[in-house]
Amino acid sequence: MSIFVDDDTRVVVQGITGGEGSFHTDQMLAYGTNVVAGAVPGKGGESVHGVPVYDTVRQAVRKEDANASVVFVPPAFAEDAIFEALDSELDLVVAITEGIPTQDMARVNRRLREVDTRLIGPNCPGIITPGETKLGILPGDIFAAGSVGLVSRSGTLTYQVVDNLTARGHGQSTAVGIGGDPIIGTTFIDTLRAFDADPETDAIVMCGEIGGEDEEEAAAVIDAAIDTPVVGFIAGRTAPPGKRMGHAGAIVSGGGTGTAASKIAALRDAGVTVPETPADVAAAVDELL
């Protein structure tokens, strides 16, 4: 089994005619994802890698039964694209776009409370259920099907950890990149709960980083409500306060919140193993399985 996406996921790509949208549509098709439509205003009637393009997401839902979207729309138009997706009765929206203004995401976040659609991202690599489907830009060939659930705020760190896991023979049930922005849709907690409810996920790897308090909140939930064993990893132990480390959300505040030390301590207090290197994360999974 898996969480959030599987063989039945039917994808509409918003921004399919752009460079990234087109390239990754090709990659997703090659992986076996059911990319059933594209949606780009004014480009209805075209096709990209054999996928029909519509002017609106609603048309893609009506004509192709799309139930999920992947957003490759540039930052200035991403809020609108996500609102359109949320207004089209999809089950899932995966926003890859990096650099969406935070106030735009505050409006999206507010809308999310009123709809049943799940948002993953933005500023994320997407989600993959190995051997079934991937929505996003993750390089499919490093993943293997298995029983480790992975959730991470960072793209390339996900790849690194997956590489270590796969090399040790630990395939993944689903890997979710939740994104490096201050305001995101699906959180660590949402994902941890979903993995915990998935009978085929036997261990969870959670990769966090400096900034915000999501890891601390997740630690409290792990302690109280997650039965599946969790291995944690936190990036940014050496990050100085007040400097944005690449991701908009990866910043230790001047007041000292959001530090790696606080996150590691919270996770360890919740009984989570938190190794210092990605290779040791995979080794810690050995101990659990």
Added chain:
Amino acid sequence: MKLHEYQAKRRFAEAGIPTPSFELAETVAEVLAAAESLGYPVAIKAQVKVGGRGKAGGIELVDDEAEAEAAADRILGMDLKGYTVEQVIVEEAVDFAQELYVGITMDRGAGQPVAMVSEEGGVDIEAVAERDPDAIAREHVDPAFGLHPYQARRAIVEAGIDAAVARDVARVLQTLYDVWAGTDATDAEINPLMVTTDGEVIAADAVCNVDEDALFRHPELAEFEEEEARDELERKAHEYGFDYVRLDGTVGIIGNGAGLVMTTLDLVDHYGGEPANFLDVGGGAKADRIANALDMVFSDENVDSVVFNIFGGITRGDEVARGINEALSQFDEIPKPVIVRLAGTNWQEGMEILNTDLVTVEETLEDAVQRAVEAAAEVAA
């Protein structure tokens, strides 16, 4: 992006928030002329983008020309927490009875804006928040509607603000929210918001930090942006479009993706070295970008070795390898040892392309970092 006090204050004033009269000055003569026209006493305030300027000696209240000259001479050109003071504002002194705090920020956890009011202004508000969280009244704002007037009133009552100035403070808070939203700010703060001995409410300081991701829709702020860069290297990074943070160590780090680069820094520390920088080349970097990254790290004189760690998703190993070869072939002698580790998309091709006369190749992240730490130690010894 942080705005200077004077830039933020002008925006607040334009929106209708009362502020003291002030003038910007860059020389002692300009300070004296400004003070003359405003009338003594005046405050001379260093314009650098750091907090705690007063404690660090960057703000002085002066009563006459002799004092003003001495203060201006001292503050202009001084080093304030690593920044050289090039500009000051000369501001009319405010006779205050009380110092309040008002601010708007984004509450990440809640995913919505929050308006804050406190009677304990004039001090570090984060210290207040830690010592006595109840001293700050908070109202979360629904971004679809903005700050409702009742919310401003409620926050002011909860904060225990004197009823005599409640209406004026509410107006300031409401206006501050509108400026925050209209400027795409991450934070907008007035600390202190002074209540004068005459019962007027006036913004004695102004903080406004703008979301860099929203600058595309604020061309009016573009002129403030170039002042951001702090030193030569950070200016260069800005020009090349890299996410770059300079640190104090000797192991230079280049990688792709924020989380993985941070992890590489942490590993340098884990293996006993000290990271010299954070440099993220971003996704899909081509050969010239890789060469620029090497150029950046080489031009940091603290750097003794460089670890190059690329995990390709959309970034291709062969492109990276070509960029490294290209950049290094320009040198008669490689200035600093470079250790490369490639993984992910096209990594095998990349490994084959890499010229091992110029670089050391390692297969795992851990090995590459260890080798770089050792190399830096050898150079230092």
